[in-house]
Amino acid sequence: MxxxxxxxxxxxxxxxxxxxxxxxxxxxxxxxxxxxxxxxxxxxxxxxxxxxxxxxxxxxxxxxxxxxxxxxxxxxxxxxxxxxxxxxxxxxxxxxxxxxxxxxxxDVSYNYEVAKLIPSFTPGPRPAEGYRMFQVDVERGQEFRKCIECFLCQNVCHVIRDHEENKAHYAGPRFLARLAELEMHPLDTLDRRAYIAERMGLGYCNITKCCTEVCPEGIHITDNAIIPLKERVVDQRYDPVAWLGRKIRGRPRPMTPADVEPYTGAAAKAARAGQAEAS
Amino acid sequence: MSVVEGTARPAPIPVEIGRARGGPPRSKVLRRDLWWLQPLAIALGLAAFVGYGVWTAFRGDYYFAGAHAHYLSPFYSPCFVRSCPTDVVWGPAGSIGSVSPALLVLIFPMGFRVTCYYYRKTYYRSFWASPPACAVADAGSTKPGGARSRYSGETRFPLILQNIHRYFWYVAVLFAGILTWDAIDAFRFGPNGWGLGLGTIFFVVNAGLIWAYTLGCHACRHLCGGGLKRFSQAPVRFAIWRKVVSPLNAHHQLFAWLSLFWIAWTDFYVYLVSSGAIHDPRLF
CATH class of the missing domain: 3.10.20.30 (Beta-grasp domain)
Incomplete structure (x- = not known):
């Protein structure tokens, strides 16, 4: 030394x-x-x-x-x-x-590629009396809005840091937090759970919490975003009691191919290619 | 299962794999702090508990203070087998063989802890080194083509079974109730007497810590209210989520360790009293 x-x-x-x-x-x-x-x-x-x-x-x-x-x-x-x-x-x-x-x-463009694949906020029909928002309904999502996209969480996450090939299948903590924000939004109607599990690779996370440790904004990414998402996926896929409850009470419809098309389809790819050329 | 209804396998994220990265190779750890200390301490702590648990579970004796006080070791509760003392036996005594009673019940609290989100972090880090610490490479990941060069996390069998955590939580609530009953029973001394011994305090603390750990569980946090989209439409569930479960959840790590230690301590105290090694002081 x-x-x-x-x-x-x-x-x-x-x-x-x-x-x-x-x-x-x-x-x-x-x-x-x-x-x-x-x-x-x-x-x-x-x-x-x-x-x-x-x-x-x-x-x-x-x-x-x-x-x-x-x-x-x-x-x-x-x-x-x-x-x-x-x-x-x-x-x-x-x-x-x-x-x-x-x-x-x-070059952090991997993160922008993932961002393009996130189905955006999808509210239902606007009620005649307009939207009425309560602070308690939105404050969970507000924690994730503090994100400054420094990508330190993406950098420290061993799923992609130590296993390069997983970049093709895993969104990373920053975008799982974004998905959690959308899933928790009181006016959002889209059910992204299957998409989160399959396309965004939620199961790759083994909750070792390094993303939370390095976040300069102090966002509790693991406890407040990723684990709640994992539990939502359990609701849909691994819990027959919750499945029965959904059947009886009715829940937001699952995503359809039409919902995903704007983000993943040929038209989206062409649009992105056009943007790249223009720039 | 398809990504969404009507679609086939998920397309990969359009990113070029394998481009050169900056910095020294990942195998070189640049951290200067004692990053290995925490996983080592946790590994030793968990190994010590498992070692103690195996010893006490196979001991099959000295788990009930009996004549002196109704102290039943939490490792042996509920007690189901023929050899259980009549004061504390549950269910049809004698219908199940004469194995150590602990072996019949420990699978449930053990399953709860093994699938717990906090314990998963500890053993993935300490025993599986995946990763051993933040910004330290996964064990084996720097050897191309090695057995551990690829990583699938909790997407495949057997780790996909971690998703059954909430079922263990349902049973854990039952066990917390049983240990609460044991704490109440620890106020009984002799056939008709009531009192307070030093062991009674240990049992009450044990029940309290078990409840703090069980109600702070992430699955509980989701089930009691976290899964809702609109808290404003469920004020009671919101209050439970915000005022009870979330504060306990924030200290889940603390209660995981305290309750683990205290279970072992309570069992050891019962062992000492029932084997006659020490005398349980009666406060009144």
């Missing part, structure tokens, strides 16, 4: 691209009151002007500066240097679940 003298920072930043890379050491004086992103900016302003780093708000609200600091997935702008052991080298590497573009910048 390289020696770090008092008042000095030894930062090890991963530099490279898809063809390969390694950690590069930067030494610079420690300053009070800095967050990790400040230090990275100082390196960029002095020793490494070609360093690629994605950032925007510096306030933990845009979700751009996700990285792995000493191996822990975190936002660089929300990690104070004073919370790190600065008498040792500090490593900063890109999110290791997504393909690298350059240095600390990764």
């Amino acid at each position: 390289s020696a770090v003298s008092t008042g000095e920072l030894l930062m090890k930043l991963w530099r490279g691209d898809a063809s390969g890379g390694d950690f590069v050491e930067y030494r610079l004086p420690a300053q009070e009151g800095e967050v990790v992103l400040d230090v990275v900016h100082r390196i960029q302003a002095t020793e490494a002007p070609d360093l690629a780093v994605r950032w925007n708000c510096k306030a933990g609200k845009c979700g751009s500066c996700s990285a792995e600091i000493n191996g822990q997935p975190r936002l660089m702008c929300m990690t104070r240097m004073s919370t790190l052991p600065i008498d040792e080298p500090i490593t900063i590497s890109p999110m290791r679940t997504f393909p690298v573009i350059r240095d600390l910048v990764t």
Whole structure:
């Protein structure tokens, strides 16, 4: 391990691209009151002007500066240097679940592909007296609206981090939270449970809660989104008592192919291709 | 089963698999903290409990304080077999053989805990290392083509059976009721007397912790109200969900460990008293 003298920072930043890379050491004086992103900016302003780093708000609200600091997935702008052991080298590497573009910048488009596949909010016919909303009905979903889409939860989730092939079958915690928000919406009429189980890969989650641990917004992704979704799927598939209750009382209709078509069908693919060309 | 009615196998998410990632290889752990300590401590804690449970379940004796007080070990309740003391026997005594009574009943609380969402996290991390800790690679996942290079989670047999957790919860409520009865029974001393011994307090705490763990269960949280779309139309279920079950659920991990430890402790106390190793102090 390289020696770090008092008042000095030894930062090890991963530099490279898809063809390969390694950690590069930067030494610079420690300053009070800095967050990790400040230090990275100082390196960029002095020793490494070609360093690629994605950032925007510096306030933990845009979700751009996700990285792995000493191996822990975190936002660089929300990690104070004073919370790190600065008498040792500090490593900063890109999110290791997504393909690298350059240095600390990764290609997170997998997440946008999943987002396109989520059947959107589908209210029933508008009542004559209009909608009347109660806070207790919407506040569960509001927790998930805090998401800043930093994709740290997607990054830490071992289902796709350690098993690349599962990206084709698994939506990941951020989008399971989005689906939970829709399923819990008081005015939504679509029953997405079969879709969540089969297409969104809910069963891949083994609830080890890393998504919850790394969420910078403190969203209880596992307890309040994923497990409630698992229980809803149990209602539909594994609980005959609940099945009987649905038969007697009537419940929202299950999704039909027509509901899914706008998101997965040929027309949607053509529209996406057209958008890509236009851009 | 199809994704939705009338459609065939789900199409994969359109993402290119296998592109180069940044950072060092996943096999290299960059975390500097003692990430291995928690899974190790949990593994030791669970192994210690299982070891103790096996010993006490096969012991088949010293599970009822009997002559001194109506203390029946929670490992042996309800007691169904021929050898059960007449003071605490349930059902048709003598109809079932003479195996250790614990072996007949432990499958239910054990099944409840094994399929519990919290315990699943602990043993997936501590024993299956999938993952051992956050941002630490799954065991075996870094060896291409290895036995553990692929992962199917709870989508296939046998782990898909975790979905029966709520059935174990139904039975667990019954068991919590039985252990509550045992706690009430622990106030009885001798044929007609009532009182309070140190063991009585242990039994009451045991019942309380079992209820706290059982009512904080995620399946309970869903069944009592979490599955609703509109809380405003079910104020009683909403109140139960918000004021009782959700607060307990927030501490599910704590109650899982406390109740586990306390069951073992209560059993051990009964063992000590019934074997004559110690005398149960009567408070009145």
